[in-house]
Amino acid sequence: MLFRIDSRKGKRVTAASPLARRAGVRTEMPLNEANSLLRRATAAPDSKPNPQKQQQPRQQRDQSALKFHISEHDPVADQTALEQLAQTLEKFSPVIGIEQDLRQIESRKKTGTNANTRFHPSSIMLDVTGLSHLFGSYNVLASQVSQHCNGQDYHTRIAIAHTLGLAWAASHFSRACQFDQPLIVNGHTEGIVNDLPVAALRIDATTSNTLDRLGIQTIGQLLAIERGDLRSRLGADLIRRMDQLSGVTEEPVIVSRQLPEFSENKVLQFPTSNRETIEVVINRLLTRLCAELKSRQLGSLIWKVRLLPAQPTQRASGIEFRVCLFQATANADHVMPLVSMQLEQSLMAREKRELNVSEIVVEVSSCVLLVQQQRQLFDENPRLDRQTLAHLINRLSSRLGADNVVYPTFRSGAQPELSFEFRPLVDPYRKRRRAKTVSTSHVLGRPLRLLSPPIAVSVKRETVPEPEERAVVFRKPVQIAFESGTNRSTQKIVRSWGPERIETGWWRGATVRRDYWSIVLEAGTQFWVFCDLKNGQWFVHGEF
Numbered sequence: 001m002l003f004r005i006d007s008r009k010g011k012r013v014t015a016a017s018p019l020a021r022r023a024g025v026r027t028e029m030p031l032n033e034a035n036s037l038l039r040r041a042t043a044a045p046d047s048k049p050n051p052q053k054q055q056q057p058r059q060q061r062d063q064s065a066l067k068f069h070i071s072e073h074d075p076v077a078d079q080t081a082l083e084q085l086a087q088t089l090e091k092f093s094p095v096i097g098i099e100q101d102l103r104q105i106e107s108r109k110k111t112g113t114n115a116n117t118r119f120h121p122s123s124i125m126l127d128v129t130g131l132s133h134l135f136g137s138y139n140v141l142a143s144q145v146s147q148h149c150n151g152q153d154y155h156t157r158i159a160i161a162h163t164l165g166l167a168w169a170a171s172h173f174s175r176a177c178q179f180d181q182p183l184i185v186n187g188h189t190e191g192i193v194n195d196l197p198v199a200a201l202r203i204d205a206t207t208s209n210t211l212d213r214l215g216i217q218t219i220g221q222l223l224a225i226e227r228g229d230l231r232s233r234l235g236a237d238l239i240r241r242m243d244q245l246s247g248v249t250e251e252p253v254i255v256s257r258q259l260p261e262f263s264e265n266k267v268l269q270f271p272t273s274n275r276e277t278i279e280v281v282i283n284r285l286l287t288r289l290c291a292e293l294k295s296r297q298l299g300s301l302i303w304k305v306r307l308l309p310a311q312p313t314q315r316a317s318g319i320e321f322r323v324c325l326f327q328a329t330a331n332a333d334h335v336m337p338l339v340s341m342q343l344e345q346s347l348m349a350r351e352k353r354e355l356n357v358s359e360i361v362v363e364v365s366s367c368v369l370l371v372q373q374q375r376q377l378f379d380e381n382p383r384l385d386r387q388t389l390a391h392l393i394n395r396l397s398s399r400l401g402a403d404n405v406v407y408p409t410f411r412s413g414a415q416p417e418l419s420f421e422f423r424p425l426v427d428p429y430r431k432r433r434r435a436k437t438v439s440t441s442h443v444l445g446r447p448l449r450l451l452s453p454p455i456a457v458s459v460k461r462e463t464v465p466e467p468e469e470r471a472v473v474f475r476k477p478v479q480i481a482f483e484s485g486t487n488r489s490t491q492k493i494v495r496s497w498g499p500e501r502i503e504t505g506w507w508r509g510a511t512v513r514r515d516y517w518s519i520v521l522e523a524g525t526q527f528w529v530f531c532d533l534k535n536g537q538w539f540v541h542g543e544f
Contacts, residue, residue, distance in 0.1 A: 001013060001015070001016045001017065001020050001025060001034060001038070001068060001069070001070050001071075002014045002015040002016075002070075002071060002072070002073040003031045003034075003070065003071075003072060003073060004072070004073045005072070009030075010030065010031070011030065011031035011032075012027075012028050012029065012030065012031065013025060013026070013027055013028065013029045013030075013031060013034050014027060014073045015027065015073065015122075016034070017155065018155055018179045019068070020034070020038060020068065022041075023037050023038055023040075023041035024037045024041075025037055025038065031070075035070065038068045042068065075120045078120060078122075079120070079121065082098060082121060082122070082124065083098065085124065085149070085152065085154065086098060086124050088148070088152070089124065089126060089145065089148070092126060092128070092131075092141065092144070092145055092148075093126040093127055093128050093131065094127075095126070095127035095253050095255060096124065096125070096126055096127075096253070096255065097124075097125045097253040097254045097255050098121050098123075098124060098125070098254075099121040099122065099123035099124070099125065099168070100121065100254055123168060123171070123172075125164060125167075125168075125253045125254075126145075126253070127252075127253045128141060128160065138160050138184050139182070139184055141160075142158050142160055142182030142183075142184065143182060145158055145182075146158055146180055146182055150180065155179045155180060156179065156180065157171045157172070157177050157178065157179055158171060158177070158182040158183070159171035159174065159177050159182065159183045159184075159185060160182070160183070160184050160185065161185040161186075161189070162185070162186075162247060163244065163245060163246070163247045163251065164244065164251045164252075164253060165201070165202065165241065165244040165245035165251060166185060166189065166193070166245055166246075166247075167185070168200075168202065169193075169196050169200035169201070169202075169245060170183055170185050170192060170196075171183070172200060173196050173197055173199070173200045174192060174196065176192070193219055193220070193245070194218060194219060194220030194223070195218060195219075195220065196218065196219045197217060197218060197219070198211050198212075198216060198217065198218065198219060198222055200219065200245075201219065201222075201238070201241040201242060201245060202241055203237065203238055203241055204237070207234055207235070207237070207238055210234065211234075219245075222242070223242075227239060227242075231412060232412070232505060233505070236412065262289055262292055262293065262300075262363070262364045262367070263289075263361060263362065263363040263364070264285040264288050264289050264361070264362050265285070265359060265360065265361040265362070266281050266284070266285060266359065266360050267358065267359045268281070268357065268358050268359065268360070271309075271310040271356035271357060271358040272356065272357055273355055273356050273357065275343065275344075275347065278307065278343065278357055278360065279336075279339075279340060279343065281360050282305060282336070282339055282343075282360060282362060283332065283336050285360065285362040286303075286332040286335055286336055286339070286362060287332045289332075289362060289364055290330045290331060290332045290335075293330040293364070293367070294330045297369060297370050298330065298367045298368065298369060298370060299328030299329050299330045299367065299368055299369075299370045300325075300328060300329070300330065300364035300365065300366060300367050300368075301324060301325050301327075301328050301365075301366040301367075301368065302322055302323070302324055302325075302364065302365045302366045303322065303323040303325075303335055303338075303339070303362065303363075303364055304320070304321075304322050304323075304362070304363040304364070304365065305319075305320070305321055305322075305323070305339060305342070305343070305360070305361070305362055306318060306319070306320045306360070306361040306362075306363075307319040307320070307355065307357045307359075307360055308357065308358060308359040308360070308361070309355060309356055309357065309358060310356045310357075310358040318355070318357075319343075319346045319347075319350070319355060321342045321343070321345075321346050322342075323335060323338045323339055323342055323398065324397070324402060324426045324427070325338075325390070325394055325426065326390045326393040326394055326397070326425055326426050327386065327387070327390035328366075328367075328368045328370065329390075330370065334391065334394075337395070338394055338395065338398045341395075341398040341399060342398060393405060393425050393426060394426065397424070397425065397426040402424045402425075402426045402427070403424055405424060405425050405426065406422035406423055406424050406425060407422065407423060407425050408420050408421070408422055409421055409422075409423055413504075414502050414503070414504060415502065415504055415512055416446060416450060416502070416541060416542070417450060417452065446528065446542065447528045447542030447543055447544045448544075449542055449543050449544075450541060450542045451540060451541060451542060451543070454530075454539035454540060454541045455482070455539060455540040456483060456537065456538070456539055457480055457481060457482055457483060457529065457538050457539065457540055458480070458481040458483060458538065459477045459479070459480050459481075459529065459531070459538040460477065460478055460479035460480075460481075461475040461476065461477055461478065462475050462476050462477075462478045473499060473515055473531075473533075474499065476493075476496045476498075476517075477493055477496055477517055477519060477529070477538075478492070478493050478496075479491070479492055479493060480493055480519065480521070480527075480529070480538075482540075491521045491522055491523070492521070492522050493519045493520070493521060494520055494521065494522055495519070495520040496517050496518065496519045496520070497517065497518040497519075498515065498516060498517035498518060499515035499516060499517055499531075500515070500516040500517075501513075501514075501515055501516075502514045502515075502516060502530075513532070513533040513534060514530040514531065514532060514533065515530060515531045515533060516528060516529070516530040516541070517529050517530070517531075518544075525543070526543070526544040527540050527542065527543055527544070528540070528541050528542035528543070528544065529541065
């Protein structure tokens with residue numbers, strides 16, 4: 001049994017063997033309580049009396065009864081042992097990965113660091129799709145994996161399913177899957193999935209606690225709720241995990257053994273601060289790296305350059321920068337101009353501090369397989385030259401910054417100013433669209449230009465005769481007056497469409513209640529205006 005020391009809760013159990021679990025020990029249990037359960041289980045009298053054991057001294061009987069071991073949890077040692085075990089399983093599958101947390105993956109894509117440092121993996125993922133005929137069946141394959149782990153003193157819970165999420169959920173929470181008893185999930189999976197707890201979706205503790213307070217404890221109860229309500233109240237991560245469990249969203253196994261890193265370095269005989277000399281050396285190193293990448297049909301999205309000073313004590317004062325590309329390449333002519341721009345900006349940032357470079361290192365990462373595509377002879381549209389477009393985006397990002405060359409993407413939400421966001425085009429982890437999708441969202445019917453902040457105006461509604469009973473909100477606007485800016489005028493509205501009621505829920509913060517109208521003025525200008533239902537104030541929010 002393993003335990004960890006919590007500054008607020010004291011010593012807590014982090015892992016327990018099958019024998020300890022049969023005694024009632026559970027994770028996050030206080031160590032004193034778990035120790036009492038183990039002593040009670042090992043000191044319980046046997047069902048059959050043993051005269052020889054009764055004749056032993058009491059102290060010797062107590063020592064023979066205590067067969068459990070308690071030690072402090074070492075996450076680093078566990079990680080190393082898990083990686084070593086994964087390497088021994090390569091004879092069963094060519095694709096093997098270590099369990100990863102969703103927040104760690106997203107944070108690593110953005111910043112290169114792990115966001116959830118408390119997450120410690122305890123599972124190994126094997127992609128065994130199409131490998132059953134090599135072992136006879138999936139049952140034989142799972143049994144061989146179990147025997148292999150037992151030979152290395154590991155007790156495992158093994159489950160094989162058609163999705164990675166279902167295999168993880170069944171191995172951790174299904175009662176049909178026990179230690180050293182593999183479970184093959186095939187055919188109808190509704191009976192297994194519905195009985196699993198919501199924690200089997202690999203969601204964070206906050207979402208799990210929220211569902212528990214709402215009385216939702218199993219996945220079957222969760223599936224009975226509308227997906228739109230779940231997305232708006234609990235976020236898109238829950239929907240993503242549900243889709244990964246069912247197979248709607250593909251979840252590949254992230255290989256634990258990374259691709260070999262390619263790097264080239266040059267130690268200068270005489271330190272130099274000449275920019276032209278440094279660029280010549282970098283160009284030679286890039287040429288060597290590109291030749292090695294081409295031999296493996298690979299291209300890189302991230303090129304890293306380090307300029308190290310002559311004195312070892314000043315290594316921290318060197319120059320280090322990255323060049324991120326919109327499209328992977330293995331051509332030095334494409335990368336060198338971008339490196340020159342970054343080098344110029346880095347040298348200018350040092351102001352008058354001179355740098356004597358003694359060693360230059362060039363490294364590449366995020367390597368992908370280059371796909372060669374046959375170019376058409378007559379029907380090719382010059383506007384669709386992706387290579388030229390990639391060069392333009394790379395140069396703009398290097399000169400202006402990656403955060404300033406962006407593209408818009410839709411976000412879920414009814415509030416117009418929050419229905420989209422801008423993301424950088426040059427992002428090695430950006431999702432590439434393989435096919436064009438036809439969107440029928442109502443967002444496409446809104447103006448492309450939104451005013452930030454909206455302009456306050458005065459609007460006059462139509463007058464309705466007394467016999468006609470019509471609510472004020474349904475009365476069309478007939479006149480608009482601009483109260484700010486250089487064009488302070490009153491114009492007549494010739495056409496109008498609406499209202500479109502937009503309200504936000506309490507879970508998004510301050511409540512927004514608006515009625516939007518599309519109006520056309522006498523001059524032919526079309527605006528998108530709304531009335532704030534809280535105070536009755538009118539604003540112009542967009543222009544068509």
